[in-house]
Every structure is written in C-alpha cells, then in structure tokens.
Amino acid sequence: MKSASDRWARVVITSVEPRVQEGDWPIKRAAGETVAVLAGIIVDGHDKLSAELQVTRKGGATMTLPMTPQFNDEYTAAFVAESPGRYSYHVRAWVDRFGSWQDQFRRRKAGGAPESVLLIELLDGAKLLKEFAVNVPQAERAQLLAYANALREGNIKAALDTETLGLARKHDPQRGAVESAPVGVEVDPALAGFAAWYEFFPRSSSDVAWVHGTLDDAAARLPGIRDMGFDIVYLPPVHPVGTQFRKGKDNAPEAKPGEPGSPWAIGAPDGGHMSVHRELGGLAAFDRFVAAASDLGLQVALDIAFQCSPDHPWVKEHPEWFKKRADGTIRYAENPPKKYQDVYPFDLGCENWRTLWEALKGVFEFWMERGVFIFRVDNPHTKPLAFWEWCIGRLRAKNPELIFLAEAFTRPKTMYALARLGFNNSYTYFTWRNTKEELRGYMEELTTTPLIEFFRPNFWPSTPDILHEYLASGGRPAHIVRYVLAATLSPVYGVYGPPYEHVVCNQHPEREEYADNEKYEIRVWNWNDPGSLQPLFRRINRIRRENAALQQLRMLRFLDIQNPHMLAYYKQSGSNIIVCVVNLDPFQVQEGVMTLPLEALGLPQDTPFQMHDLLGGERYIWQDQHYTVRLDPNVMPARIYRILQRLRTEADFDYYS
C-alpha cells in the first residue's frame, strides 16, 4: 500500500479488513456468509473521496460495489460469498473531484460568497464536466456538456444538482486512483460453517454382541442419526486392518486371537487406503452406505490417516516411500522412548516424493469418486505443511465442495497454520477448557482475534482418543453441559455418539481416554435406549436449525453472571437472539444474578419482553436487566433462552411435538 512519487498519487489506502495478517493467505467464509469490508482511506487536505469494492470470483465476473464513508476516514461495503470457490476482493479509491468541487461550492454559497466569486467558481466546475465528457457514450456526453454549459452560464441550481453529481461521478476518469492488494476469500460449502457431526464405529453397529458389524448394519443406524438432526456421519478408517504387531484390548502390545485390531493400523494383503475391510462388507457395502446416507440427506465423512501397517501393500510395492534404518529395515513410528511398531509413517521427503504425494492425493480422489466430500485428516501436523497446502489446494481448486477437518491436537501455531493453508475445520482445545475462565478466554481467542477469519473450530466433547476427567467424574449432568456448550458455542460440533449418549464414564486407568475402547474392540450398543441422551441431541439440533444466532461464530458475547460456576452468553443474528446459561458444576445446584445488556440487545428500557427457554419449554416475562437463574444439574444444568419482544404466550415454535 505504499504510494509512489507521482503528482496524482494523493490517495492512500492505509488498511483493509478483513484479511489474514500473517502472509498472503485467504480469509475464509462458508457459502452464504457475508464479507464486510472496512478500508481506511486518506487524502491530503479537504477533498472528498470515492471508493469502491471490487469482488472477483475466480474465473468469473467482477462485481463493483460503492463504498460508504463512515467516521474516521473509514469506508465500508459488504458482499455475500454465494457459493463455494475462490473469490478475491480489493478496494479502489480516488479523489471525487466533482463532488469535492460541488461541496466547496455549496459551502461558499452558504457562507455568503458574492455572485462574482460564485460565477468564477462555476467556470471551474464546468471545466471539470468538460474534462469528464471525454470518451463517454454520445447521449451521456451530450448531457455532461449541457451541464457544463449551464454552469458556464451561471446556473447555480444545475451546479448543486444531485443528477449533475451522479453523472459526473459516473464518468470521473478517476485520476490517480489507487488499489489495495487483493485479498483472497476461500468460500467453503455451507456445512463447513454450520454442521453437527456424529461419529461411530461401523463394526460396533451390529445388534449381536461380539459380532463384527458391517456397513450395511451401520446403514441401518442412519435413519436414527438423521432423526436426531445430525448432518454428517463420520466413520473411523474402514480399510483392511493390519495383523503384524496388531494391538489388543485397550492398546495391549499384542492382540489375542480374534481381536479386531485398531482401524488406524491401515492395510493388509486385502488392500490399503483404497480398499474396504472385508468384514465391513467391502467396497460394495460402502457404496450402499453412502447411497443410504445420501437418500437421508446425510453426508459421509471418512477418516484419512496417512500411515501404513506393516502389511499394507504399499510397503512391498513402494518401499522407497518409507524411511529405512541403517540396517535396511523400515522405520516404524516412534517418539523415543515410545514406539508404535504397528505403524509405518510415510517419508514425504523421500527421493520418490512426487509419486508418493500424487498417490496420497489419489486416496482423496478415490473416495471423492465414491461420493465422499468430507475428510477428517488424522494427525496432519506430523506431515509437512507444504504437502497439505499442495494437496488441499489442488483438490479444492477442482472441487470447492470438499471439507477437510484437521485433527491436529498440537501446539497452537501449527494448529493455526494448518487452518491458514487450507483445512476448513479444525479440532480444538475445547475438550480441555472446562472452567468458566477457560471457556471465556478460549472463546474470546477464537472469536475476537484474527483467528475468526480463517480458523473454524469443530467442538467435540469427547473422541475415541479423549475422555476428559470432567466428563468421567461428572456423569450425566457433565455430559449435558458439555454437549450444550459444544453445540451452542460453536456452529460446527461433533459427538462421538454411542458412548456419549450412553454416558459412558469408564476412563482408562492410565490415560485420559475411554476404557474398553472401541479403537481396539467391538462393542454393542443399544441404539434405542429411551434413557440415553438421544432426546437431548434431537432437541438441541432442532434449536440450532431454527435459530440463526447459533449458526454463526462471530457474534458471541459473554454476560455477567455472579457465580464462578455459571457461564452465560448470547449469540445474535439479525433479530434472532439466543441467551445460554449453563451451570458448570455437575454436582451442586447453583444460582446467580445475570445481567442482560438491554441496549446492546435492542430491548427497550421498561418494556417487558419474553424469555422462552427452548430447552425446558418455560416462558418468562422479564423487564429488568438483572435476573436470578437457578440451575439444578440433576434436572437440567442449562437454559437456552430465545428473546422475543412480543409477549403472546402461544408457542411460536413447538419443541414438544
């Protein structure tokens, strides 16, 4: 944005937002979201500026929007990112010469300048109009010259006319115009911005204990999942499972006969990353599963873990893709002294790297051809960032409908770099943020810092790898609390379904994860237990669908509530306002006085309004800004109020149908 030494270079664009500060990465939006551009633009002296926003869709047309001046040399315009793909925008600004002239003329006249002076100034205005009439279509050229004549003849009304101004601005040659550097806008599919994920192990979907479920058994679970309101079903790896160094129950170093092994130990003589485990029903069953999901309006997300079991066909076909030790054996994964003998990592810097990178990209392409467009990528932070930038960049350039979720539980800079380079969703630290202070601090980091432009969190209360002490010790109330928090704080969230809905609290004695872990054994679940959390899932997903405030991340504000165990916040989208209050203490009743910022919420002082608890169903008439909220964890540890300015008590929505 440096200016040049040029006699017309008077305008300087000092800032353009939004953009990603670190380097020249794109900002991100989900389809249908707005990009509100704010530019700082200055010029010497008292002249007026014209500014416009130019938005270009990659390979498509450019749209031009006028920018509106605001306070403090700032100019705004907004556009909607209609559909997935790459856009870019930039700001263009120049001195509004006729507008400046007209403004000064108006002030001269109002200040009582004598007619002799005004007549001289009118000649200057006429000169500008004549200059602007060059290279203008005949009819408008004639009109401009007619205005110029009128001014030359002393026609003050024509000089001050808005039509004169409009035509002059339209044909201003924009002398000395400057443009900001373009900012890329990566537009993701709508599901990247608002979605509920449901994870389950298809091999645990049979009704018969210890019988390996198939993808057809899993497909039978889909109507129930859809009925609960989920959008995406996410399956752990479905590929043939290795047998060498196969892990046993709860990660025992050696599997006993008949134990199924971890699905992340990918590859067996049957095939690798582009095959489906025989006991799941093979590729044909997979295709039936995707079709069944599609019929229900569900999307399938696959787990992509770029690592091989020692039995993976690629180990024999492409030994050059793996690191060797000095004795010629393939190096298994390790972080000394820890060893993972059942997993061979790829060497993405090997001599033959180009074929390897293409092969890995080919894995995504294989599943895309089978109707999968959402990928949960396992441990992306252990592969070079340049690989992901190349791979995701190539794939999304052809197919912007893709969504990549980064499972990078690592240090923040790497987590955020992966989001910048192309991942559309990211696992987060949410699981470890359980106190009021932790939740507030983390949400403020995600929503009020530059992260909001490119890092899209996907909140998971638990995963097959993580069962936090808070959930393990807090039982059902804790499970409700964390589910409500995930689903209301973040527009994108997921749940590792079966153990969560059955409130499984058995923690492994040494690790922060489930005992009797499905990663290493087949479980059988009661898919229709009326005592499960399924009704809560159904209710919350419906509330999310019917309230735009919960479908976005940006407009989140915390409310003052006088109790360290209680968290209160609101989200707003247009007139839709949702206030959530949660008791974070799973053991005790807590109550606290909450303060509602009536003015910020657009609520008139001294006028009653309705607080409709969408979770419990009660409706309250409030008027003041202070209210005591009391939450019993054994009844319902949360409220999700919708604020309604009308007071009629008949249901606006019936959540009990």
Added chain:
Amino acid sequence: MKSASDRWARVVITSVEPRVQEGDWPIKRAAGETVAVLAGIIVDGHDKLSAELQVTRKGGATMTLPMTPQFNDEYTAAFVAESPGRYSYHVRAWVDRFGSWQDQFRRRKAGGAPESVLLIELLDGAKLLKEFAVNVPQAERAQLLAYANALREGNIKAALDTETLGLARKHDPQRGAVESAPVGVEVDPALAGFAAWYEFFPRSSSDVAWVHGTLDDAAARLPGIRDMGFDIVYLPPVHPVGTQFRKGKDNAPEAKPGEPGSPWAIGAPDGGHMSVHRELGGLAAFDRFVAAASDLGLQVALDIAFQCSPDHPWVKEHPEWFKKRADGTIRYAENPPKKYQDVYPFDLGCENWRTLWEALKGVFEFWMERGVFIFRVDNPHTKPLAFWEWCIGRLRAKNPELIFLAEAFTRPKTMYALARLGFNNSYTYFTWRNTKEELRGYMEELTTTPLIEFFRPNFWPSTPDILHEYLASGGRPAHIVRYVLAATLSPVYGVYGPPYEHVVCNQHPEREEYADNEKYEIRVWNWNDPGSLQPLFRRINRIRRENAALQQLRMLRFLDIQNPHMLAYYKQSGSNIIVCVVNLDPFQVQEGVMTLPLEALGLPQDTPFQMHDLLGGERYIWQDQHYTVRLDPNVMPARIYRILQRLRTEADFDYYS
C-alpha cells in the same frame, strides 16, 4: 511466508515481530535502541529447529545472530541499532538435523534401548556427519569425518558430545532453509528518541519593549536555554514576512502600520524560503545563531511551512506552481467559507510538479548546508503524502542525521500515515488529553499498539496555536502538571517557552489560543524572572538526563490509585525505576491510595525500600504495596519518585546543588 510444494520445505515461519503491519514500511528506532525480534517458527513432527537472525546495514555488512528457542514455538534474538541509517533484518530457519538425531538418540538410550538398536542408530548419525563434511575446510572436514568414524565404531560418548553437535551445526548444509521477508529498520539520531525542545520567537528576544529582536538578541538567550537543560531550540519561520493581506494583532484581517505580521506569511521582495528576514539580521545573523547554539551543544530546529505570501518571489518567478481560478488569479488558501488571503498554497500536482518538488526539497538542503538538521514541518497533511515520502526519503537516504517533526493536527489515520512514511517525530493529541481516563487511554494507544513501532510522539503542553482551557483556567498548578506529564510520559517533549514559563493564561476570547499572540506581535519577556517556571524546567530536564527510565516510551505502566483526579505510573529501564504521581486537579488538594506492584517492580516482599522524590527531595522508606499520596496543587502537584533498594539516606544525587 507461504511454503512451497517442495520435499524439503518443512519449516514455516508463521510470524516475525516487530514489523509495521500496514504495508511494507520500516519500523523505527533511535540510535542506541534495541530491536528485540520474536519469530514464530514451526515444523511438522518432533524435529528440532535452528534459527538465526540476519541484520544488514544498508550498504554495509550482514551480522548473523543465533536465535534462542522459547516457549510455544517462539525464537528470539536482539540487536542494537547502533547509528542512524537504514537497516533490515530477516529470520532464517531450518531443521537441525544432527541436533534432532542426537536428541532422539539420547531419549532412546535413556529409554533403555538395547545396544543392538543404538548401534544401528549411530550409523545414521555417522551418515549425517559425513554428509555435512562436504565443502568444509580441510581441518574441520577431518574432524567431522573422525566423529563419523567414532559413531560408526559405536562410540556413544562422541555421539552425545556437545562438540560434535557444535561442529555439525556449524556445517549443517541447512537443507530446506526458509527465510522471512526482510523488515526495514529506520534508525534515527538519538535526539529523535530523547530530547527536550524549547520554542521561542526570536523577534521577541530583545530586552526593549516593541523593538524587533534580532537573531543576535536571540543568541543571547541560548546560554539560559541550555542551562535549563534543553537540547533543541525551535524557531518559527525566520523568512521575510509578506505585506499584502498582512494580519494584524490577534489575527485581525488588516495589519496596522508597524505591525510585524505573521512569520508564517512567508516571502517578500527581499526573498522567500531561503532568506532571513532583514529585521532578524539576515543570513549572517542566522549563521551566528547556529554557531552559538552549536558551541553550547544545542541543535537548531527550523519551521518549514510550504506556503507563500502574495509577495513571495516564487509567485512571480513560478506562477505555474500555484492553482489559478478561472479568472486567472492565484487561488489563496481557503476551507469555505474560511479564507486565508495572505497565504498561497503550492499546487503539488501542477504541470511543472517535478521542478516544484525539487525546489521544495532544495529548501531543506539550503538549511542543511547552514547547519540545520531538525525541521518542524507545518501542516504536512495538506500536501500529498507521496511528496513527503519522496522528499524525506531522498534527504534521509543521504543524511540519516535529519529529524522531521510533523505538525499534523489532523485525523488519526493521516497523522499515523505521515509517521509511517518518514516523519521521525509527531505532534500529538496530548494537548487535549487532560483527564485521568483520557491520558491513560491515549498513552496505552501510543505504547501498547503497533504505533510503538513507528509513531514517535513529541508532547507539547501548549503552542502558539493552542492554549487549552485546562491551562488557561488552572494557572500555575496546571502548568506544572502538564509540564511534568509531557516530560515524564514522553521521552521527547517541547515547550513554547516564554509564555509557558511566565504562566500566561490569557486566552483569546474566541479561539483556544493565547491572546496578544506572538504570531502577530512582538512581545517582551523577562528572561530572568526568579518567579518563572524556569527552575522547574531545569530540575525536570536534569531528572530526565539522570534516569534512563524516562528516556524511553515503551516501558510505561499505569498504577492503581484510588482517586479519579490522580494519575500514577511507572517507567523502567533496567534497574532504573521512576514512579510518577500527579494531582490532575489544579484547584484542590487530592489524596489517594496507590498500589505498587512489588513483584513486577522486582522488589522483594517484606523488605523495606527507599522512595526518593526527585522533585521535592524527600526520601521515604516504604515496605508495603499500598501508600497514601497527598498532593497540594499550590505546593507541588506531582512527585517523581526514584525507587532505590538501598536504604542509606545520604544523597545519591543532589538535585539542590
């Protein structure tokens, strides 16, 4: 900072600080100040990184400093900006391959790996050393190969040796190294970072009422100014004053016979911007003035106002440099309905702009040849920013000893843009920040935002153009308060001497400026009035010189004090800590309980320390963190404590000698 698709491109530099966010402008330092660089650098997986900071002086050598890893993937190194001129720095990083290998080897050994495994790993280490030995001077090459042999022979001690590591790191071929974009560092002379300015009108320096003082009279004032501890004497324009449309007393539209006119109406038949007013003694007297200042160690700052009186020789010689109205007359300055008929602005976009720009640059060069290196630029925001960038850029590239002070009392974006493009000091909003809240907010904006990297404030309690109501109504206590604030909050400050030291409070009835304004008339001052504020100036300037904490802007923190009229803050530089407490109420005694953050100040709990009030002279022994401070505006409305951890009561400095 984007990574490339390259098999070795594993390292990513995610951020580099300090830098100026908006565009590619340099950060600024005064000579002798430190640049502490903080870089975020990541790599996939568990490998270790090497990082270095490369600092290049323009046209000079490059210095390489190793960066030290800190918490959270951050790396630091610092360098001192030794002398004025342009530097640039960048960060370079690569995978520390031998260091990573050694670290893993150490962890393997500690984890109890069998010798057979360790021997295999040693072969990998040996291979690295052999690879690193290529293109290495003979002696070190032999040493590397000797280490490689030792490893190959199973020498674990050699493998873990820090000398092996040091030599390997020295010759690491730095495969896949990445470099950040260079950041410019504009190093200004030390006086740009720490200086006290004294402004006076030389024509008011005669001892005889109504007699036009000369620059020789003014030179007679210099020893007194130096004695008060000032560094820079700043003179309003010294050029011939125009007679057409000359303004009279207090900006009266017409001067009476004998009235001297405003020095900012520059130019008369005698000459223009490169001449000295005849009544001031002409160029010869000016040269004597500069020589006298130089002998005293004072620098002279000149006012550069790029505008002409109608009598300026350039109006006749270069009519093409000015804007014409349609009737052919030259357009005087105006902001309708306001008119300034005594001032013709230049048209920096005129046809002949190149000669005009060169002529204006030539004005600076003319005065530089006469020994002036500091310029206070009048209203730079009414000329194109591109002109200043070009003009200051050219001049400072040849002579980095220059200092340009921008008198841009305008909206913030323009004020800050002028600082970014090259002005070394800036007038500020300080004059209008008088309450506790205003002062705190403004200082936090200046010191804790990106402004700290390029905007260097110069604080003035009053100027010939501005006398704030706070000073006008608050009398002597208000003058003391504002002086103490200016001189302790900002390392660079100035005072419009004579009226300030005589506590002139006569405000113009309609404007926020002095009545009987020296801009339009000659005043006579008692330069040796013992009742003036000169002793305060002397004391404060001495305190500033003897306390490094007051010579910098960055390390400023506000302290909690329980009184809305009292402001408390501290500044720190190394072991030098200064605590200031000010009663902002010029009329009433105020007292408040101040809290000292003992831990942040490095003071041990429960150990007494000494608070030496450098202004009043008292010494107090404190121990607790809470103290009541009581300030009587009619005695002394401020304290400037120096914290001393030793308790002896004999004077460490004698401020009363």
